[in-house]
Amino acid sequence: MTLSPQWLDELRARITLSAVIGRSVRLQKAGREYRACCPFHQEKTPSFYVNDAKGFYHCFGCQAHGDVIRWLTDHQGLGFMDAVRELAAQAGMDVPQPDPAAARRQDERSLLREALAAAQDWFTAQLGGPQGEGARAYLRSRMVPAEVLRGFGFGYAPAARGQLVAALGHLGTERLVTAGLLSVTEDGQAVERFRDRITLPIRDARGRVVGFGGRLISDRPNAPKYLNSPDTPLFSKGTMLFNLDRAAPAARTKGRLIVVEGYMDVVALSAAGLDEAVAALGTALTGEQLALLWHHADCPLLCFDGDAAGRRAALKAAERALPLLQPGKSLRIVSLPPGADPDDLVRAGGAKAVESLLDRASSLVEFLWHAERDAAPVQSPEEKAALKARLLRHVEAIGNRDIAALYRRELMDRFSAFAFPPRQVTGRGHATRGRAGSAGSAVPQQASAALRARQSGGDGHRLAAAVLLGLARHPDAIGCCADLLARLAGLHPCLASATDILLDHAEHPGDGASLAAAVRAALPAGSADAMPIASERDPQQAADALREAVTLLVERPALERALAEATARFATDPEGAFAEQQRLRKRKLEFDTRLRHIAGKPAPRVGQT
Known part of the structure; x- marks a missing residue:
């Protein structure tokens, strides 16, 4: 429609x-x-x-x-x-009606939802009945609190055939098959898909049941321990995430989303107060699932099991994410102890044990480096070349050119430091190799020192001071820049006092006239006479201009750093360093031009750095 x-x-x-x-x-x-x-x-x-x-x-x-x-x-x-x-x-408006075919499909989906809702009620009743004693005992052994059982909608599918059909047969066998509740055998009989299993409903974003997951509690030969509904008009396991309907509100509140492997891991984390957890539905993360995760969190945390299978799943998810990376959208990977899963962590140490690992999650680029470095021995030149080739294959998979260039620099810096540590002169004058991983810092340190020298005064300070004075003239705009102002103070320590005055005013508003005077008095000599940016604009335009100016000032040092590092790499990678240097210089010129436009100054000349 x-x-x-x-x-x-x-x-x-x-x-x-x-x-x-x-x-x-x-x-x-x-x-x-x-x-x-x-x-x-x-x-x-x-x-x-x-x-x-x-x-x-x-x-x-x-x-x-x-x-x-x-x-x-x-x-x-x-x-x-x-x-x-x-x-x-x-x-009070009528939604335009879809075409007849679409209307029929909508009616069919409504009938399937009715069947799944009836099945959920029936499974829940069986868990509380005589046949559910074994399932209840299993859940007690997993120490799942009763309120968590109710919240997730745990149920039980009895072992004997025919009970679900007897209970829901009035809905029609064909509908139950289409909903994934019955399977058709080779001889044409329709039998229950879930038997002797603890059931968990899988819900869509609105909390409506669209399928089920079942955990076997008996030792039935050749039967899978976990079983999902098949793909239906309502359910596609590659495009959905278990518990997303419950986790999304918690993720918005906490600013993070945790991805685990299994249903019971989600349940265990929820029982520990970590409600922002979801699970893939028995498959490796797909592009559609990654899009769902990024819709709710910029950097979801992958918390897979600490065994070989869990590490492979994390690497596969990382590789699937690389072509889809966008500025601000990435993954972080949590390293669990060998053989442990999130459920084990909760049992052993509660929420604190999980939080401790979440706080130490690796960035995606760091995870890829360690995964490839540890994947095979790296001693001979051939083995080092193989490691470099594996790393560059990851870079080539990244769709976004800016991110790919940054990953290349990061991974190649790590590779160079690991494979070619600098020679150190011993007390007897012999040259030796330093420890792998401890090298490669000389260039960044030199670049950082040069950058700090350029930032020690001059136009950069005056622009930042002009922005602070502009915010003093428009104090209502301070709130939209608070986080950036804290970072700006870190880049320009001599402006920290003036920044603190602005942030204090945002929390405890006072007289606007005295605010401007206080900020100017707190500025260092040589910056206090700067002209306020956007002082003559209306409040909304001023807020937009001031926020953009602060953003540019905060991001510019990283650009300077990247440019200095690219210049320093000419000796080892002249072709790549030159191309990246040209791109970064163009970007820097755009930054400077925009900053000067906001400040009302003439643009820099082409080639000026």
Whole structure:
């Protein structure tokens, strides 16, 4: 079904955005807008704004942006059409009817949901009945609290054939087969797919049952321990994640999403208070599942089992992610003790044991380096060349060119430090090799020293001071820059006092006139006479300009560092270093041009660095 732009515009016009968002977020009036602490990431100072007149929300911290439909899809986890139907009901509008074929498919899906909901009720009843004693004993042995059992919807499918058919046969055998509850044998008989198994419902984003997972509790020969529903019109295991409907709200609150291998790992983490966990449905992570994860968290944490199979699964997930990486979207990998899974960790040390490992999660590039370095012996020149080739294959798989270039530099720096440690002169004048992994830091240290020397004064300080003075003239804009201001102070320590004054004012507002004077007095000599940026603009334009200026000032040193390192690599990789240097110089020129435009200064000459 295609909805016309005119119909969607009418729908948006009839809905008050702040009223919809205000049901789950505490909004405060701020002039013609509303503001709040962003529901998409953790923050202390409000940077999330809602504008009813323009019909959109925007976070200046994480850049979340959208209209009322986007709010329901991104924050509430609804599908597009589900969001449209919910809003249309509120607005008193009729959703255009789909074509007859689509309407029939929708009716069929409704009938399947009815069958699955009935099966869930029946499985739950069997767990509490006489036949469920063995299943209850198993769950007691796993120390699953009763409230967790109820929350996840645990059930039991009896071992004897025919019981589900007897209970739900009035819904029709064909419907039960299509829903994945019955399987057809070679002789044409329809039998229960789940028998003598603890069952767990698999739900969609709206919490509706679309399939089941079953854990065998007997020693039936040749039967798989875990079994999922087959693919149906409602369920496709490669495009869904177990527990995403429950984990998504927790992930938005905590700013992270944990990915584990099995259902019981999710249950164990939830019992320990870690509700932001999901699991793949018996397959390696797919591109569709990665997209789902990145929809809810910028950097999901993969917490797979600490055995060989778990390490292979983590590497496969990393390789699947490489072509899909985008700026700000990556993975972190948690290393579990050998042979342990998240359930074991919770039993042994509770939530603290898990949190300790989550805090030490490796970045994706670090994980790839260690995985390939440890995959095979690396002693001979041939073995070192093989390691380099494996690393470069990962780089070549990355779709985003900027990320690929950065991965290449990072991995090749690690490779050079590992394979060719610098020679050290002993007390007797003999040259020896340093320990692998301890080398390769001379160039970055030299580059960092040069960068610090350039940052010790001059135009960089004056631009930063001008931004701080601009924020003092527009204190309402401080909140949207709070996190960036803390980073800016780290890059320019002599501006830390002025930055602290601004941040304190954001938390405890006072007199605006005295704020500007206090900030100027806290600036170092040579910067206090800088002209405030955006002082003559209206509040919204000033906030946008000031945030962009702070962002550029914070990101520019990393660009400088990368350029210095590329220049230093000419001796070992002249072709690659030159190409990267040219790209980075162009990027730096764009940064400087934009900064000077915001500051009202002339652009630098071509070739100026």
